[in-house]
Amino acid sequence: MTLGETSERVYTLEQALAEAALSAWGGYQNGRVPASALSPVLSGVPGSGYLRPDAARDYFSMALAFSSAIGRPLDITEGYRDYDRQVDYWNKYQAGTGNLAAYPGTSNHGWGISCDFGSGVQTAGSSAKRWLDANGPSFGWTPTGNTFSRPEPWHFDYVREWTGPVAQERGLGIVLARCSESLPGVGAGFIAAIGIRSLRHLTSANMVTAMRVVGVPYYDLRADSFLGVLDACSIPRSALVGGADYWRR
Numbered sequence: 001m002t003l004g005e006t007s008e009r010v011y012t013l014e015q016a017l018a019e020a021a022l023s024a025w026g027g028y029q030n031g032r033v034p035a036s037a038l039s040p041v042l043s044g045v046p047g048s049g050y051l052r053p054d055a056a057r058d059y060f061s062m063a064l065a066f067s068s069a070i071g072r073p074l075d076i077t078e079g080y081r082d083y084d085r086q087v088d089y090w091n092k093y094q095a096g097t098g099n100l101a102a103y104p105g106t107s108n109h110g111w112g113i114s115c116d117f118g119s120g121v122q123t124a125g126s127s128a129k130r131w132l133d134a135n136g137p138s139f140g141w142t143p144t145g146n147t148f149s150r151p152e153p154w155h156f157d158y159v160r161e162w163t164g165p166v167a168q169e170r171g172l173g174i175v176l177a178r179c180s181e182s183l184p185g186v187g188a189g190f191i192a193a194i195g196i197r198s199l200r201h202l203t204s205a206n207m208v209t210a211m212r213v214v215g216v217p218y219y220d221l222r223a224d225s226f227l228g229v230l231d232a233c234s235i236p237r238s239a240l241v242g243g244a245d246y247w248r249r
């Protein structure tokens with residue numbers, strides 16, 4: 001058995017389980033953290049758009065700095081990974097048909113503190129990767145994938161210690177998303193402030209600008225990604241109407 005997505009000092013399953021236990025938080029089990037304990041982020045793999053709230057907060061700050069420096073959003077390919085998906089990846093890895101995968105229950109993705117990034121970060125030597133390697137650690141995000149048995153330039157871990165729940169009133173977990181393609185029933189150019197279970201259609205450029213000035217992350221998305229964000233935030237498609245102002249506790 002060869003373990004994947006583990007640091008250089010982890011060679012056995014026992015070590016991997018012991019290492020994973022060090023990252024436990026909130027009384028949850030790896031890969032079984034409820035969405036209500038996590039903060040939503042945008043990500044490519046359906047169902048993975050969540051991070052531990054402090055990791056999400058520092059990701060948003062880092063993404064803003066990244067986009068100022070590199071000129072594009074910092075996309076997450078995959079963030080949180082639930083236990084069943086880890087089992088699936090592990091089986092594919094063992095069968096020789098998938099990427100490196102950690103043993104189920106030992107991945108930091110299962111704690112909501114790992115991200116696999118796109119936006120060029122996946123390519124060693126690119127300007128995006130060099131920027132994130134140099135600047136990620138000051139936001140708590142460390143390029144741990146560089147030292148995997150088979151290096152993964154895209155994999156970063158959030159290494160700051162869990163200090164308890166982060167207050168959601170601080171605007172955490174809200175993103176601005178503009179859909180550049182036509183959305184069913186509402187057309188193109190739809191701009192919304194999206195949080196978990198909330199969506200507000202923004203019709204004024206001033207509102208959009210004001211939110212960007214205070215650092216709310218902004219994404220220009222294709223229709224399928226936009227709808228994926230709604231799903232990740234538990235917003236029904238029926239909430240998406242021209243004058244959308246949707247909130248549910």
Ligand SMILES: [Zn+2]
Nearest residue numbers: 114115116155
């Ligand atoms: Zn990863």
